[in-house]
Amino acid sequence: MSKTSTRREVLTARWIVPVQGEPIERGWIRRQGETVVEIGSGSPGTEATDFGDVAILPGLINAHTHLEFSMFDQPVGQPGIQLADWIGQVIAARGATTVAQRVSAIRKGILESAKAGVRLLGEITTPPIEYPDIDPSVLDFPLETIHFCEVIGLSAQRSAERFAAAESHAICDGSNSGPTQLMEHAAISPHAPYSTLPDTIDRCVRWSAKHRRPLAMHVAESPSERELLINGTGPMAESLKRLGVFDESLFPQATTSKKSPFVELINQLSACHRGLLVHCNDLRQSEIDTLSQFANLSVVFCPRTHRHFGFDRHPVAQMAKSGIKVALGTDSRASNPDLNLWGEVQFLLNHRTDLQPSSVIAMATQNGADALGRKDIGRITVGSQPGLIKVATNASSAEQLYRDFATGGNPVCIG
Structure with missing residues (x-):
């Protein structure tokens, strides 16, 4: 996705890993272009792209x-x-x-x-x-x-x-x-x-x-x-x-x-x-x-x-x-x-x-x-532009999530 893009979108997945804070089960991210404008759990209340059985992390x-x-x-x-x-x-x-x-x-x-x-x-x-x-x-x-x-x-x-x-x-x-x-x-x-x-x-x-x-x-x-x-x-x-x-x-x-x-x-x-x-x-x-x-x-x-x-x-x-x-x-x-x-x-x-x-x-x-002095990346927080990756998981707990990270495949870029 281009840095100049202003496209609005909502992404959902089995897990969101914001890093600053605990992993969010059934979480979602709202962003405009590359900028995160909101994160949450449950229903985002609008049409969303569901990535399914993955965890979304910052780049x-x-x-x-x-x-x-x-x-x-x-x-x-x-x-x-x-x-x-x-x-x-x-x-x-x-x-x-x-x-x-x-x-x-x-x-x-x-x-x-x-x-x-x-x-x-x-x-x-x-x-x-x-x-x-x-x-x-x-x-x-x-x-x-x-x-x-x-x-x-x-x-x-x-x-x-x-x-x-x-x-x-x-x-x-x-x-x-x-x-x-x-x-x-x-x-x-x-x-x-x-x-x-x-x-x-x-x-x-x-x-x-x-x-x-x-x-x-x-x-x-x-x-x-x-x-x-x-x-x-x-x-x-x-x-x-x-x-x-x-x-x-x-x-x-x-x-x-x-x-x-x-x-x-x-x-x-x-x-x-x-x-x-x-x-x-x-x-x-x-x-x-x-x-x-x-x-x-x-x-x-x-x-x-x-x-x-x-x-x-x-x-x-x-x-x-x-x-x-x-x-x-x-x-x-x-x-x-x-x-x-x-x-x-x-x-x-x-x-x-x-x-x-x-x-x-x-x-x-x-x-x-x-x-490296970059507070705008490396985490999924409001105002950040982290770039997003996804890692496959069907975990039902944070403990299992980290086990999947240890043994599963490599990340896939979302952008």
Whole structure:
């Protein structure tokens, strides 16, 4: 459905899942164009389109992905591969691709995401890169993308070059407004604490705060990252040496707490406008406690990528208990079999029974939208424009509904 459509319609189904609030049995949604104007239960009192035995949900939010790696048909490396080894293989594969091939991969990833019912992507962009022009009419869904321009480098020169490239990518061409106007969906991403200078991280944090744009950063992705930061040793250190970028003056990092470099990093990132800490596979309770103090910081968990690397059990339950907002992402096809965010939902529903099913659905919708600063999507509320998906179910209770979500088929886009 076009964003400019003013068509009025009422949709009914066995279940409506607004996310903000309990699932509504025999519910209905009234909308004008894409905007929800009313929701309720029982008879809507007017002619309606009945979708039957399905649950209607808001479109999904993929808070973290790398579309340029959609060229991979299967994850890189065998399950349990060391992250450091995986990084080396991915860098080599990317270096062998052309710009045209990367643009083609991005197009493939966009189409796959839209088909999977994703309403918004938190996309890591490696400028300079071109994005394909895709006619919205060929998409299954009204998909939007936030471009997190990646800043990476362990030398002052490299860092300055990548920051300048990020700023250049983020700036509009000036045809409609001033030449310093930022793109509507521009954001920034200092890559990781093992690949970005602390001063550059500060620079990215200041940029985020100044322009009121979100910031994303890979944090505590593996135990080898912690070993590098604390001791300057381990698989990550060896990987940096193989790449020719290891600097003994940077690792180990001089921190006030040798036991937890991530506490200092979290405090550093808290000065940004809105921050997404990606993966956080190796965060410990003291670090989770620190993170929980900052309402502007969220975690993005990529469950099937976590499984690919064989990491220890993710502390997502402790995060949720601490009040941290956790969103879901797919990472990329370099670490995940596909970009189907519903696959992440089903993985958690089937493997993390310590999580409330309703909270898992929130991770795939509302939490991601909030983390990315979009209160208008990720939930079905009056005034929202969530895009709608449907999932087959004949459940007669909310408990059975979530069981159907865990074992049933993929979502189908309504629009």
